[in-house]
Amino acid sequence: MSTHVFDQSRIEALQGQQAVRPWRQRPRKFVWAVAIASVAPALFVGALFFFTEIPGALLLIVFYLPIQMLAAALAAYVTRGTRGIADSVIIVNAIGATVFTAIILISLIGSLVVRGWSALSAHFIFQNNVYINPSTPLEYGGIGHAILGTFLIVLISALIAVPIGIATAIYITEVRGRAVPYVRFFVQAMSGVPSVVAGLFILTTLVVTGALTQSALAGGLAYAILMLPTVARTAEEVLKLVPEELRTGALALGSTRSRTVFQVVLPAAKTGIITAVILGVARVIGETAPLLLAAGNTDQTNLNPTGSPIASMPTYIFNNVALPYPDAVTRAWGAALVLIILVAVLFTLARFIGSRKPGR
Amino acid sequence: MATPELGQRDLQAAATSHRGDRVFNRVVTGAAFTALLVLAGIAIFLGVQVIPAFQSQGLSFLTTTAWDINTDPPTAGIFGMLYGSLLVAGIGLVIGTPVALLLSIFLVFIAPPRVSRLMTNFIDLMAAIPSVILGLWAFYILNSQAQEWQELLNQYLGWIPIFHNDSGNFQGTPFIAGFVLAIMMIPIVTSVTREVLGRTPPDLINAAEALGCSMWTMLRYVALPYGRGGIVGGIMLGLGRALGETVAVFFVLKIVFNTNWYNVIESGGGSVATLIVSRFGEVSGTFELNLLLAAGFFLFIGTLIVNVIANLIVARTGRLQK
Numbered sequence: 001m002s003t004h005v006f007d008q009s010r011i012e013a014l015q016g017q018q019a020v021r022p023w024r025q026r027p028r029k030f031v032w033a034v035a036i037a038s039v040a041p042a043l044f045v046g047a048l049f050f051f052t053e054i055p056g057a058l059l060l061i062v063f064y065l066p067i068q069m070l071a072a073a074l075a076a077y078v079t080r081g082t083r084g085i086a087d088s089v090i091i092v093n094a095i096g097a098t099v100f101t102a103i104i105l106i107s108l109i110g111s112l113v114v115r116g117w118s119a120l121s122a123h124f125i126f127q128n129n130v131y132i133n134p135s136t137p138l139e140y141g142g143i144g145h146a147i148l149g150t151f152l153i154v155l156i157s158a159l160i161a162v163p164i165g166i167a168t169a170i171y172i173t174e175v176r177g178r179a180v181p182y183v184r185f186f187v188q189a190m191s192g193v194p195s196v197v198a199g200l201f202i203l204t205t206l207v208v209t210g211a212l213t214q215s216a217l218a219g220g221l222a223y224a225i226l227m228l229p230t231v232a233r234t235a236e237e238v239l240k241l242v243p244e245e246l247r248t249g250a251l252a253l254g255s256t257r258s259r260t261v262f263q264v265v266l267p268a269a270k271t272g273i274i275t276a277v278i279l280g281v282a283r284v285i286g287e288t289a290p291l292l293l294a295a296g297n298t299d300q301t302n303l304n305p306t307g308s309p310i311a312s313m314p315t316y317i318f319n320n321v322a323l324p325y326p327d328a329v330t331r332a333w334g335a336a337l338v339l340i341i342l343v344a345v346l347f348t349l350a351r352f353i354g355s356r357k358p359g360r
Numbered sequence: 361m362a363t364p365e366l367g368q369r370d371l372q373a374a375a376t377s378h379r380g381d382r383v384f385n386r387v388v389t390g391a392a393f394t395a396l397l398v399l400a401g402i403a404i405f406l407g408v409q410v411i412p413a414f415q416s417q418g419l420s421f422l423t424t425t426a427w428d429i430n431t432d433p434p435t436a437g438i439f440g441m442l443y444g445s446l447l448v449a450g451i452g453l454v455i456g457t458p459v460a461l462l463l464s465i466f467l468v469f470i471a472p473p474r475v476s477r478l479m480t481n482f483i484d485l486m487a488a489i490p491s492v493i494l495g496l497w498a499f500y501i502l503n504s505q506a507q508e509w510q511e512l513l514n515q516y517l518g519w520i521p522i523f524h525n526d527s528g529n530f531q532g533t534p535f536i537a538g539f540v541l542a543i544m545m546i547p548i549v550t551s552v553t554r555e556v557l558g559r560t561p562p563d564l565i566n567a568a569e570a571l572g573c574s575m576w577t578m579l580r581y582v583a584l585p586y587g588r589g590g591i592v593g594g595i596m597l598g599l600g601r602a603l604g605e606t607v608a609v610f611f612v613l614k615i616v617f618n619t620n621w622y623n624v625i626e627s628g629g630g631s632v633a634t635l636i637v638s639r640f641g642e643v644s645g646t647f648e649l650n651l652l653l654a655a656g657f658f659l660f661i662g663t664l665i666v667n668v669i670a671n672l673i674v675a676r677t678g679r680l681q682k
Contacts, residue, residue, distance in 0.1 A: 057508070087574045094466035097466065101463055105482055105486050179393075188668075190399055192663055192666075194605075198402075200656040201405060204409065205401070232395070257381040286490020288607040289606040289637055318492050344488075347485060
């Protein structure tokens with residue numbers, strides 16, 4: 001028996017190497033087969049598209065997908081035998097599903113830009129909807145009142161949901177009381193509450209009883225129900241990333257529990273907390289049903305948080321979608337474009353802030 | 361260097377030794393139970409509304425389909441709406457689940473990392489598209505396309521009962537509504553299944569491939585069984601969202617008070633959430649409002665059950681909630 005002795009440099013060289021994975025090598029024949037299998041069906045179906053009357057969507061699903069599967073299966077059979085067939089079929093379908101999703105997303109974003117663009121202008125952002133009826137041309141009126149209303153409602157809901165959400169996360173990660181599993185369970189369950197139910201709840205407890213009228217406050221409370229779980233769950237994730245040494249260090253220096261949280265843990269997780277707030281805002285900003293029930297709608301600019309109905313971007317879109325006037329519909333597309341840009345900006349912001357390391 | 365984990369007792373000791381901390385503790389604990397409070401509040405305040413609905417309609421509120429509020433006595437039943445919610449969400453599942461699964465297989469096992477990362481970002485954005493915008497798109501863009509698909513389905517597969525259409529009216533069908541819900545569910549389901557499949561230990565995958573598994577056999581015997589629980593949970597989370605979806609369905613489903621059992625490309629169907637919003641605008645007095653709130657209660661209970669089961673399944677498969 002002999003023991004193998006490796007010198008250090010050889011071990012290091014081995015460690016630097018990628019796994020070889022000989023089964024993943026691609027012979028030349030394989031590349032050719034794949035190339036032919038991907039081009040031929042597309043050419044054939046493309047010819048069908050130009051020379052027959054079959055509609056495009058049908059052509060893609062009923063003709064292209066099976067033909068492409070067949071071609072890929074043939075190519076796989078030629079290069080790898082029967083074992084390759086199942087692989088090729090699943091690869092074709094997986095790419096098909098991805099393309100399907102991408103087409104829908106492109107269609108969504110594309111139609112928003114194409115149809116909403118003509119509505120955009122300075123006055124569309126700043127003016128309100130007073131004196132505007134559905135047939136008024138696009139030179140007049142705008143969504144200024146709805147933008148302000150959305151901001152006011154979201155602000156109110158954030159003022160309620162963010163402190164409670166962060167406190168919930170602090171309970172789970174810092175206080176670590178006996179009820180942690182239950183609290184988590186309830187937060188999870190709360191995140192599944194349908195938005196229309198949140199609106200109904202505020203409607204029946206506050207509006208129907210006369211405690212509040214339809215207003216920004218009522219809408220904000222309904223939004224807060226939807227925002228709270230998102231903030232709590234994201235904040236919990238980021239507080240967990242704060243190193244345990246910081247907590248024990250602060251406690252060892254004689255700090256009290258609350259000072260540890262406020263002066264050490266929360267500042268260390270600052271960027272993560274901001275991300276949690278942004279994600280919470282992005283979660284609710286487009287919700288329509290709760291505002292239809294709890295906030296109502298108006299054409300005027302309204303900055304009074306209680307006492308009178310308030311407009312918002314989702315309800316503005318909702319009210320314009322199915323009107324039989326082209327200009328009203330264009331306004332809906334324009335407002336939708338502004339709303340989606342807002343959501344995209346919020347998400348990019350959350351990504352950007354969230355990608356920075358915690359604890360700085 | 362490892363630091364000893366703070367035990368609960370240490371924290372308790374630290375927490376109760378100082379008056380400020382006791383207050384802090386109590387405030388935070390109180391806030392932590394807001395979620396429970398809200399859930400209980402919804403259950404109680406909407407639950408109370410069921411009593412008058414049952415007093416007037418009895419159990420037929422749940423077992424019949426009608427909405428004649430202004431007759432004397434009024435009749436109302438939401439069976440068709442409850443069933444319709446399930447039918448439409450079911451269509452969404454049938455269309456959305458295979459797409460979501462194949463999409464996550466593509467993202468995890470097939471796509472180059474850069475493509476995968478880009479696509480993941482796009483899918484996250486798709487999950488954030490407000491439902492009213494989805495409804496707007498569906499009403500103007502999808503609708504005309506879907507008319508064509510449905511006519512062809514009826515023409516070639518009309519002999520299958522579910523694709524049968526007598527009226528020639530293909531507007532506002534459960535199929536279109538289900539398709540919209542599928543689009544809404546795809547990013548939700550994908551984000552869970554992608555994470556579950558991504559957690560398959562690379563050692564298992566490499567071992568399977570070294571033993572001569574093709575990708576399909578690896579998926580079939582390693583990755584899919586490994587992530588089965590999480591996949592089922594992710595699908596149920598999507599189902600929970602679909603059941604509660606209101607506005608996107610509002611624009612593409614014609615609410616009719618007949619139970620549409622299975623004619624998925626026949627105009628007219630039901631959905632509890634959409635019923636609430638569509639009737640709320642022209643609600644004719646406290647009795648009808650009360651019926652809508654009662655319907656909301658059953659919607660709440662239904663989605664709560666689906667969500668709790670989904671979360672339990674996902675949590676048991678491993679902590680992967682975001």
